[in-house]
Each structure stands twice: as C-alpha cells, then as structure tokens.
Amino acid sequence: MGSIVTLGPADAGKTHRLDTGECLLGRRLDCDVCIPDQRISRRHARIRKEGEGYALEDLGSCNGTFVNGRRIQGSARLRHGDEVEIGASRFRIDLSDEMVAQAENPAVRITQDVTEHTLHMIEVAHLGLTPSLPPPGAPKPVPKALDAQRLERKLQAMYRISETVAGTLDASALLERVCGILLEVFPQAVAVAAVTVEPRTKQLRTQASRRRAGRDTPAPGPMDISQQVVDRVLRQGHSVLLRATEMDHDALGLDTPAGPLDTLVIKNPLPMPRADGSLPTKAEGAVGWRMGAPLIVRGEHMGILHVDADAVLGYFTQDDLDLFQALAGQAAVALHLIGMHQRLLARDRLDYDLQLARQIQRNLLPRNPPRIAGVDFAVHYEPAFHVGGDFYDFLWLDPQRLAMVVGDVSGKAISGALFMARVTSEIRFAAPVESHPRRIIQRVNRALAEVAEDGMFVTMAFLSLDLTQQILRFSNAGHTTPALLRGGKVTPLEYPSARCLPVGVEARVEVAEAQVKLIPGDVLVLYTDGIIEARSMKGEFYGVPRLHSVLEKCGGGTARKVLEAVLADVDRFVEDAPQADDQTVVCLAISETSGKRFDTMVPTGP
C-alpha cells in the first residue's frame, strides 16, 4: 500500500498511509491530511484508489493542485516518487512498498478488506522469546495434565515437517505438503496458504493453498489473505496472531507497545464467548482468527504461511502461534535449501554449456598433426578456462607445402572463442587461395579488420614448409617469435620486415616473408604468450630467455621430447600459481633431408 509523505514546510516527514481507499487533503480539520494554510481550500484535493494504483483529484480548489510542478486538470494518476504541491506545502507519493501483486492462483486473493483498526494482534517479535503467558480472558486455562499431550503434538508436528522437507526438492511441492501438515496439526484451521515473494520483482505468488474438505461451509470462494498481514509478516518478520472483526474495533483501545520489541504485546481481548459458550459467527462480524508466519532465513524474506481458523469453531492461542512459527522456520530452511540447490543446478547447466563449447572448439582445431615421413610433430593445447583464445592449425597449401599457424585471440572465454572460430575459418578459406604466409595474413586481416569489434585482434605466426626442399617461410602478425633449435642453440625466427601488426587492427598491413632452410635435427618451437607470460608464485614471468635456455639444455630430439621438456620446466616455474592464460606449444622436428606426405592423397581424376 502507498503513502503520502509531507515534505514541508510544516510536518516534514509525516506520513499518511493510503490504505483506506480515500485520502482527503485540505484545510478542514476532518481532512485526512489537514493543512492549516489560507491558500488551501477547505476540501482541496483527494487521493483515491484507482485500479492497482492511486489517482489525485483536484476538488475545484482556488489555487490548484500541482504534480511535479504542473497543475493538474481534474484528476491525475500518481506514480511512485511524484511530488504533489498544494499551497506552499509539498508532499511525496511513496508507492515503494507496494506489494499489491495479485496472487496468480485464484484460490487465494490478497485483499485490502481489513483495515489497520480492525487488526487486533498478538505480536511476537521474530527472534524474541514467546512467553507462555495465557492471553487475558482466554476461555479456560489449559489443565496441567494436557501439557504432556501438547508437547507430544508439537514434537509430532516438528517431526512430520522435518520428514517432509527432507525429501523434497521442489518449492511448490514442498509448500503443498506443508499446507497439508498444517491442516493436520491445527484441527481448528479451515484454510492454509503459502505465498512466496519473487526476489527480483517483489511480486507475491501463491505457491500452495489447501482448504479443509467436508465442512458444511458455503462453496469455497477464493481464500482471502489480508494485505496487512502480508505486510506485517513480510516486512517486519513477525508472526502474527490476529482476529479480524468489523464489529468491535471501536471498543478496543489500540495501545502502542511500551516495552522492548521482544515482549509480548496483547492488543485485544479474546472473542467473548456468548452465553452458550460459542464464539461469534462470521455473520455477526467475526472474520475469524488468523495466523501468519514469515518464511525467513538469514534475513531473506521468502514468503509467508497463512492459516485461517474456522469462524465458528476455532481460535488460535499463543501456543498455536509458537508451534506455527517453529514449523514455518523449518519450512523456510527447506525452501532456502531448495533455492540453493536450484542455483547449483543452474550453474551445472552453465558448466555443461561451457563443456560443450570446449568440445566444439576442440573440433575446430586439428585432432591430429599431419603425418609426414621425415617430420614429426607434437602439440600441447591447454585453455586456462573452459574455452580459449589460442589456436593452431595445419593446412596443406599444395601436396608439397604444409602451412602451420599458431595464434592468440585477444578476448577470453566466450567472446574470444567466438572470434577464434571466425579467425580459423577465415584462415582455412584464405589458405588455398593465397598460398603464401604473407598473402594469407593480409587476406585474413582484410576480412577481420572490418568485423573486429571493440579492439579485438589476433596475433599469429604463419609458416609454410616446403617438404621437398625443406624450406621454411614465415610471416608474423604480432605473435611470439618462433624458436629454431639447431645443434643445441636457439635461433629466434625473427626478421623485421616479416613482422607486422596483429590481424584486425588496421585494414591494410604490409608484411614480407623470411625463409630458412631446415636440416635434419632441427626442431621448430611455436608457442603462445601463455607460455612466456606464465607467472610464478612470486609473480615473475617465465620469459623468453628461460624458454630458450631450457630448449638449449634439452638440446633436441623428437618433437615430443622437446615439448615435454618445455612443459616440465614451465610447470616447475609456476608451481601452484593458477594458469592465467591459454598455453599452446607446437613442436616440429626434422629427421630426414626431405619429407613426404604420408597420408591419403585424393586422386585428382584421369
């Protein structure tokens, strides 16, 4: 429900709730908001409930009514935060605590039918103790002999609830069962409902409701839960026991509680039994007894449980309220656990998606290096996260020339992976057309410079190996420098004009090619910056010098041996420091003077 807050000049901060449907503003003493100002008409304006919201109507005032600085004609719909001005007085409309959402389930209706004045309640602070003080005027004190029976009933109820909640992982099903148990535990109850709060929208949603069958009550219409109960229970986290009547509220003085919050405040006498001992009927104005308890765990308000007693037969006592609150507490914990479980499930699903993305990405990369007589390969590819931005590929430019590329996309995770997919497909498209590393780089660059959003770029070392002559040609677009290990010494494959900007930065790049003749025993090592930028526990970088020195220490051998030497040294260096970037190493070792493609060649036809 909304309220109108006085901003000044007088009474600043004074708040009038807009519960009752109509709020009159004016100079007259009987106005709901009375402003003693000569510029204000006696009956100046009126705020009325209109549908789900409120409307402000000028009642023909002399000096007008203003909303957000504009004079209204007739009436205007109010929104949260609107500033209303009449005379010199200003007010703010506060609808922030609107929780008027209609329950979706028509079995439960949240109503405004009970006004604050007709709620007479026994309040028990949420965490406070609940003294077993019998309400004054209770029909008859419970005999001592019944204590054991009551205790047993409590224990049984608690046991039933814990048994129920243990086996349920669905919020609605859980609350359905809780409703069932509540009907069993409280024989005087005729209807129960569980309403939860949607955390994001604050909308109330009926999760479950039950009505006791077999009573000769009129056809059950929607069950009413009063807004006041919802407000009080939800916002203050209190359980409430209340009796709503329309006939006796004038007789009751509503005292402000004087004691600390966790004292029991009894604001109403119990319904007076009539001469024959029965309680007032609904027809006589008794709406009935109700209990509301919060579903709250660690300050998280998840909803409310609500029980209606039979208007004729039943009433609730402090004992019932204690038990009800304890049961609600159990249900709340279970609900909380279900929420956690569902969040875990959602995370698992995301994990599963990422696993899938990882598989798809792996399929974009060659499963096995090519098989070539006289040349052997070894590949290590390790994304830091599920999906990576590193990539490598082997492409045949023609039957004698193999192209190799190792690259790194600037983004990480999903964006990087998507861009990488694009890059690898551009390369596969460009390679057979252009057939030279520098031309392939230029073509891929042209394609990507237009689409590379937000500074995304890709570095790549592109090499081609002529198997018959063992000539390696290379161009490098901003990538790490490949290392050539020959006779126990490392030569960086670096040539100034054969290096250019990463792909995707500029639409035009100029780059040359350099070449080197390979001899048996040569090992070529391509890698990404995840290797040289691997960090130790102390935060130091692995670095190119250390890579070169481990290669020289290893001296040479098969591609696999060299690769293992590098990885083992990187592992030693980083110890337990987390891997921050993808790591890719591709090794190639030359064992014979000329290589020959092993695998199937597609016959080109007659």
Place this chain on the structure above:
Amino acid sequence: MLKHDISERGAVTLVRLDEENLDALTVPDARPLVERLVERGGIKVVLDLTAVRIIDSSGVAIIVSLFKRLRALGGALRVAGVTGQPREIFSMLRLDQVLPMFADADEALKGF
C-alpha cells in the same frame, strides 16, 4: 572505473592511467573511460601509461579499441611513457607502426 586522471591541455585531452596492471581483471573498469572519451567526438587524446607495469592482450585490446574509435571519429591517439613489459608487448605486436609512442606526456603533447 579505472583509476585515472583527465586534464585538458589546449585542444588535447591528457589521460593518465593510475593503475599498475592493465589486464583482464582491470580492463572491464577501463571500458567506461573509453566510452567517455569517444562520446566527446573527434578529439586528440594522449594516453599516459607511465604507471602501467603489466599489460596483457585485453589491455592492448582496450587501447586498440580506443585508437580505432577515436580515429573513426576524426580524432587521434598518442601514447606516452610505455616502458618495460608493456613496451616489449607493444613492439612485439608492432603497435608502434600505427600508434605514435612518446617517452613522456610532455613529448607527446608537443605539436599534437
């Protein structure tokens, strides 16, 4: 937002980053800064990276993004004070081919 300091030097906007690491962790905080700079249209910007000790590919990407967008809007970007690891990265990437680099902010402001 990334810790930084903006001052107007005539027609040039000088942006001094006050952050040692420009990497995947801090780059998200740098995006609003880039948005703010490009919002102002074709302007000349000097990006002073003296404080930056470590940069990774995400850090380079945000600078490349700023460079491309400023240029597309008729502006220009110069960087100043790139030393150590960032310098190595910049030259490995050959970014000095497109991005004018200067020893310090004063040098970069001269004749811009």
